[in-house]
Amino acid sequence: ALLAASPGGGRRLVYLATDDELAVSVFEQAFPRGGPVELCVRRDVKRTDGGIREDGIDNEVHRAPCEARDAEDALVDALCLTRCQDLV
Numbered sequence: 246a247l248l249a250a251s252p253g254g255g256r257r258l259v260y261l262a263t264d265d266e267l268a269v270s271v272f273e274q275a276f277p278r279g280g281p282v283e284l285c286v287r288r289d290v291k292r293t294d295g296g297i298r299e300d301g302i303d304n305e306v307h308r309a310p311c312e313a314r315d316a317e318d319a320l321v322d323a324l325c326l327t328r329c330q331d332l333v
Contacts, residue, residue: 257282260329262322264305266292285325290318 259282261272269286276284291314296304326332 258285259283260285260325262287262326264290264292266294287318287321291315 259272259276261269261284263269269292272284272286276282291309293304298304298308302308
């Protein structure tokens, strides 16, 4: 229902803000290139594929040392999300 109509008849976009590489794959399958809804995913960001690291800790982006680039990534996502009509 959220994707049924675009305000003003413009392009229909889904912006995916995630640090989960598997989520990117699932969304790419759900919204293939050339389809009626365009998937927008930033490519040059830190992501993990989940699971457990060798040291027994969850393999999450937030478990890695934080860098300035991580803060920039969060800010860019936040700014992009402010332009969205709906959030899921």
